Amino acid sequence: MINNWPKSAETTKNNEKWIPGGVVSLNRKAEPNICFAKGLGSRVWDIEGREYIDYQAGFAAAFLGHNDPDVNAAVADSIRENLVLMGAGPTNLEGEFAKLFCASVPTVEKIQITTTGSEATYHAIRIARAATGKTHVIIMQGGYNGWHNDVAGNVISNLEDVGERVSPGEYPFDPLSAGIPAEHRSLIHVVNYNDLESVNYIVKRFPVACILLEPVLQNIGIVKPLPGYLEGLRELADEQGFLLIFDEVKTGFRHALGGYQSICKVTPDLSTFGKAVANGYPFGVIGGKAKYMDYFVHPSRDKRVLIAGTFNAHPMTTVAAIATLRKLSSPTFGVYEHVNKLGRMLETGLNDIFSDFDKPFYVARQGSAFCVYFMDHAPVDYHDLASNHDFAFDRSYRMQLIEAGIFNFPLPIKQGSISYAHSVSDIEETLEKTKKVVGKLIEKQKVATTI
Numbered sequence: 001m002i003n004n005w006p007k008s009a010e011t012t013k014n015n016e017k018w019i020p021g022g023v024v025s026l027n028r029k030a031e032p033n034i035c036f037a038k039g040l041g042s043r044v045w046d047i048e049g050r051e052y053i054d055y056q057a058g059f060a061a062a063f064l065g066h067n068d069p070d071v072n073a074a075v076a077d078s079i080r081e082n083l084v085l086m087g088a089g090p091t092n093l094e095g096e097f098a099k100l101f102c103a104s105v106p107t108v109e110k111i112q113i114t115t116t117g118s119e120a121t122y123h124a125i126r127i128a129r130a131a132t133g134k135t136h137v138i139i140m141q142g143g144y145n146g147w148h149n150d151v152a153g154n155v156i157s158n159l160e161d162v163g164e165r166v167s168p169g170e171y172p173f174d175p176l177s178a179g180i181p182a183e184h185r186s187l188i189h190v191v192n193y194n195d196l197e198s199v200n201y202i203v204k205r206f207p208v209a210c211i212l213l214e215p216v217l218q219n220i221g222i223v224k225p226l227p228g229y230l231e232g233l234r235e236l237a238d239e240q241g242f243l244l245i246f247d248e249v250k251t252g253f254r255h256a257l258g259g260y261q262s263i264c265k266v267t268p269d270l271s272t273f274g275k276a277v278a279n280g281y282p283f284g285v286i287g288g289k290a291k292y293m294d295y296f297v298h299p300s301r302d303k304r305v306l307i308a309g310t311f312n313a314h315p316m317t318t319v320a321a322i323a324t325l326r327k328l329s330s331p332t333f334g335v336y337e338h339v340n341k342l343g344r345m346l347e348t349g350l351n352d353i354f355s356d357f358d359k360p361f362y363v364a365r366q367g368s369a370f371c372v373y374f375m376d377h378a379p380v381d382y383h384d385l386a387s388n389h390d391f392a393f394d395r396s397y398r399m400q401l402i403e404a405g406i407f408n409f410p411l412p413i414k415q416g417s418i419s420y421a422h423s424v425s426d427i428e429e430t431l432e433k434t435k436k437v438v439g440k441l442i443e444k445q446k447v448a449t450t451i
Contacts, residue, residue, distance in 0.1 A: 065421020
């Protein structure tokens with residue numbers, strides 16, 4: 001099956017002559033390593049000419065759909081108007097975006113603009129350390145918050161590397177990259193999501209500047225907070241003097257105009273956003289309470305946090321972000337009503353399909369984001385998932401769907417994303433093909449167990 005994309009394989013081989021690994025973000029590399037040529041709305045086409053209904057959407061970035069006409073029109077206008085990247089002084093565009101953003105997310109008082117979500121989480125941790133005078137950071141096992149030293153670890157870990165469940169306690173830092181000094185790792189503490197006891201355990205033993213987490217873990221599917229968990233983190237942060245930082249790079253704007261924090265009614269000290277903010281154009285945001293954001297302009301040099309970047313608020317990406325937020329906030333388009341309707345339709349259909357087969361499953365969904373787990377309950381943390389999910393079946397399931405023209409990232413437990421461009425007929429086609437795929441996989445599994 002993997003050899004069914006010869007042009008993609010050749011592209012990777014050619015790229016490897018000049019690019020290590022043949023792809024510029026190694027998080028994109030998987031088997032099959034398909035090279036896509038174009039996308040429009042809910043569909044993408046690879047260089048072999050095959051068409052897919054797409055649920056990858058640039059790791060959930062293209063929330064309105066690929067090449068949304070309103071966003072693209074705004075970008076085209078910016079080019080025709082000769083907007084300039086000057087790198088000197090303020091611009092009207094960044095101010096316009098900031099005002100629109102803060103109106104959309106009223107829990108955020110001030111923002112700064114970056115080019116990526118990773119940069120935003122990097123700055124958030126810097127602010128936390130400057131504001132508290134502390135250096136230690138808590139992150140989640142199974143969370144992903146970017147590529148930098150503070151957070152590049154413990155996403156889809158082998159349990160042999162991090163050990164069995166411990167609570168209260170922490171897990172070894174499981175790096176995603178070489179080159180992270182041991183001295184730096186000693187400042188990072190990894191706990192399981194939904195485990196308040198372990199957070200309390202860490203903050204009583206170390207000078208913790210912040211806890212950084214996705215309010216819903218969406219890099220291992222859809223793992224939701226248990227009742228009282230996020231509220232408990234807010235209380236602990238206030239009691240123990242550390243900052244609560246929500247990484248809403250994937251949850252922000254996809255689930256609600258005000259971010260997931262508007263759904264859970266918990267206000268973090270700082271938040272980071274990306275992905276859906278500019279519908280796939282490179283854009284990141286760090287925002288939060290003014291008293292922390294103002295560390296970027298703190299009067300004391302030893303407290304001032306640097307933010308810099310020639311391409312921060314590039315005119316082309318900023319107009320894309322403005323156009324995206326305007327469309328998301330417009331009742332004319334009804335973006336959230338549409339995607340939530342499709343999400344419910346897909347969830348109901350998947351439940352109906354899998355209920356017909358003797359296979360444990362759980363369909364997890366938050367709005368337009370979804371994941372099918374092959375276990376008999378909703379996972380509460382990474383250890384639960386790693387111990388109970390059928391990874392081999394998930395892998396086969398994703399591969400067969402790709403063959404059928406339904407693209408989800410071909411790595412088990414990765415989130416699927418519905419876009420505003422998806423239609424009822426897209427969901428119906430997806431369910432029809434899914435039923436055939438699952439039937440074949442279950443039959444194959446039955447045959448294998450009888451041999």
